[in-house]
Amino acid sequence: MKFIKNFFERTEPLVQKGAKYHWLNSVHDGFFTFLYTPKTTSKTGTHIHDYIDLKRTMSIVVLSVVPALLFGMYNVGVQHFKAIGELASTGFFDIFLFGLIKVLPIVIVSYGVGLGIEFVFAQLRGHEIQEGFLVSGMLIPLIMPVNTPLWMIAVATAFAVVLGKEVFGGTGMNIWNPALVARAFLFFAYPAQMSGDSVWIALKDTDKVVDGFSGATPMADAAAGHLNYSVADAFFGFIPGSIGETSTLAILIGAVLLIITGIGSWKIMVSTIAGGAVMGLILNAFAGSAGLSPEVATYFSMPFWHHLILGGFMFGAIFMATDPVSASQTEKGKWIYGFLIGILAIIIRVINPAFPEGMMLAILLMNTFAPLIDHYVVAGHVKRRTKRAKVSA
Template sequence: MNFIKNIFENTKPYVQKGAKYHWLHSVHDGFFTLFFVQKNTSKSGTHIHDYIDLKRTMGMVVLALVPAILMGMYNTGYQHFKAIDELASTGFFEIFLFGLLKVLPIIIVSYGVGLGIEFVFAQIRGHEIQEGFLVSGMLIPLVMPVETPLWMIAVATAFAVVIGKEVFGGTGMNIWNPALVARAFLFFAYPAQMSGIKVWVAGSQATDAITCATPLGDAASGVISYTASDAFFGLVPGSIGETSTLAILIGAVLLIVTGIGSWRIMLSTIAGGAVMGLILNAFAGSASLSEANQVFFAIPFWHHLILGGFMFGAIFMATDPVSGSQTVSGKWIYGFLIGILAVLIRVVNPAYPEGMMLAILLMNTFAPLIDHYVVQGHIKKRLKRATVSGRTA
């Protein structure tokens, strides 16, 4: 590592302001701080810096995503060979390798386009490279169907970085979760490529023989063909990283233990989804419901927690520290409402059976308002106590 560090130290004078390659300063600094901690101190106030900076925090989130990434790669190959009826004759490594070769280009395009734009904005503004895209660059591929064309991944990533983040000032200033902005952009701009029975299985665009819907898509048509265990372990069609509840929960444990992710938001989101599921179960037998709606209303509440992108959204999307609620009480309210809305949207509207994306984006919008009223509530309580204490005195 000292050899690498020496390379950065020796080339640093060439990228300083006024030097020949000064336009590469942000790129040089970004790669240096990816591996090493800067020797900077504050110009005023506290001079002690925690070694757990933003890059290390983002790196921990990426590490927590690894189980979902690996399971997503395996499931991509699993669904492909299952659809062409060759699963029994295909080994584990062949299945995983197929998925790896399908998913890796999507990840490369996401990081290539996103980081490229980040570098340009950082250099233009004369700022350090923002580290937030280390996570967004991985989240974007994981919330996409495996058959999403690479050019669409590139366009969506560019839209998410420029419109979803940079126009607000960059990392730490964005209103909405950038990865969900990318997915929402594709969903509304190219609905044909983001829905239907072929987008979930790799190779389905090459032949009409492969047709497969997600468990939520099946439920919308009045049929449930996947078991709860399939959904929990992730052996079902769906977006690359959203299918395996087990892999997602492993990541959740890492985020909670390290203090990176808010367990309050995770728990309240799950609680909100469960409560809404129970409420809707109570109306499952209503004669006014259509057949498709009756199937959705009758789904056990805990099934909602392991279907679609609910758990992935609760663990990795809703807990975004920038676009989510900041106050302790606000986190409970924010997460609970996300769970309520996600299940409500998917059940009441069978035409759009996955509501987690819309629920999180909507609550991202209202998160500052939630925090505002929480803070104002605390202020009023303290003023009231101060007034009572003053009168008593």
């Protein structure tokens, strides 16, 4: 692959300031530094230099979601052939191929639109291409229903990149997780297309359509008082749902990689799961209260561990809540931030019948309050140190 590096080095003078193709400098630099370790260092300000840069960090995160992506492709095929009654007679390759054909265009549209906008903003501002969308471009498809139209994916991605990140200054400056901004945009702008039964399972193939089949997610079924899926099905992921959110096992494999490499905060992961478990136990205690309808009582009585493996709870706890830009930065703040996400997610999904899945709203809400949490954590540290200083004086 040396000829690729030689090509970039030979063409580098052509894109420098004042050169013929200077307007392509950001694009050239973006591809060059993505493929090879940058040969430059920071020129201004004070920076901490590490053996791993932002591109390598983003690459590890993308690698960590690959198990969820691959299983999601397979599960798309499983749900389709199960719906049309042909699962038992269909081989593994055909099942996976069906899912690949359905999911790959969503990934391509997400990256194509998002990176295209990133390139445009980099050129307009005259700065290097920022790498944050390497992760967002993969997370956006994974949190979408498989039958979401491609034009909706494109519009949501553009909204997330422009209004969810670039207006705040780009990567590292955004308030909310960009992937969740895309999901929230579609959820509120196109509720019928995002919450209807038909979006969760690819029901159509070349020659048949299944009439009267409900493809509702387990969360929607649970909200209606029907627990139709076993703990094993939910844990391994053989249930309807967004592409990458169904398999808790695949998500936990990615979590191990994030924790080992130090990229993801284990404190946020653990505290989010703990918050969800605590809220689930509290609701269990009120399941027998008078005045609750049978459907609501069933939802209240759902074991807390079932809450953790259904819907987008685990995916959000591992890959969304741990976003280092929009999450709390202080060590104590991470515990508080994650715990409140877990609490709010279960409250929203159980108490509010309009939102059977609460993880998205819980994370976005706590993204908003993360700076406030850090402020009070830091203020508390300063206050305690001031008191100790006065006593010692």
